[in-house]
Amino acid sequence: QVQWVESGGGLVQPGGSLELSCVVSGRTFSDYAMGWFRQNPGQERKLVAALTWNGHTTLYSDSVKGRFTISRDNAKNTGYLQMTNLKPEDTAVYYCNSLTDYAETYYETVDDNWGQGTQVTVSS
Numbered sequence: 001q002v003q004w005v006e007s008g009g010g011l012v013q014p015g016g017s018l019e020l021s022c023v024v025s026g027r028t029f030s031d032y033a034m035g036w037f038r039q040n041p042g043q044e045r046k047l048v049a050a051l052t053w054n055g056h057t058t059l060y061s062d063s064v065k066g067r068f069t070i071s072r073d074n075a076k077n078t079g080y081l082q083m084t085n086l087k088p089e090d091t092a093v094y095y096c097n098s099l100t101d102y103a104e105t106y107y108e109t110v111d112d113n114w115g116q117g118t119q120v121t122v123s124s
Contacts, residue, residue, distance in 0.1 A: 002026040004115030006095060011121045012086055020081040020118055022096035030054075030074035032110055033099040036081045038092035039117070047107045049081060050099060061104060063089070086122045093117035 008020040020036070033052050039045040049070040050059040058070055069082040079096050095117045098110040 002111065002113040004096060004113065006115050006118040009094060009118030009120045011123065013124050014087060014122055016086050016122070017082070017084045018086065018120060020083065020094055020096075020120070022079045022115065024077050024079075024096075024098070027077075027098060027110070029072070029077040029079075029098070031098075033102065034070075034072055034079045035097060035099045035102060035107060035109075036068075036070060036079070037095045037097065037107075038090075038120075039095070040092050045095065047102060047104075048094075050102050050107070051079070059102065059104065083120070086120075088122045091120060091122050093119050 003025045004022055006022040012018055030053055035047050035050040037045045037047050048061045048064050049068055051070045051072055055072055067085045071080045095114055100110055101108040
């Protein structure tokens with residue numbers, strides 16, 4: 001059974017920073033690209049950052065480009081999302097997952113197993 005656990009979210013003021021982490025069990029993390037996603041109530045889950053299995057190539061949505069950095073440690077089955085200069089519009093629940101295919105406005109995950117996510121709230 002694949003299980004994702006995301007952590008690191010919280011309440012932060014505009015302009016602040018957070019680093020999110022996600023750990024997967026039940027899957028060989030390095031077999032796939034990975035992505036970070038975010039979702040607000042009533043909205044679809046959107047891909048904000050993706051990273052190839054070897055960590056060499058990244059993709060970012062325009063809304064986070066230049067502010068977020070995705071990385072991974074395959075030996076630890078762990079992914080990271082460093083978020084800086086946070087804005088109120090970054091408020092969402094953040095998730096990670098393994099990807100089989102993706103582009104800026106499209107993605108396919110390996111399966112439909114998702115973690116609980118971690119809440120990020122940007123507010124003064």
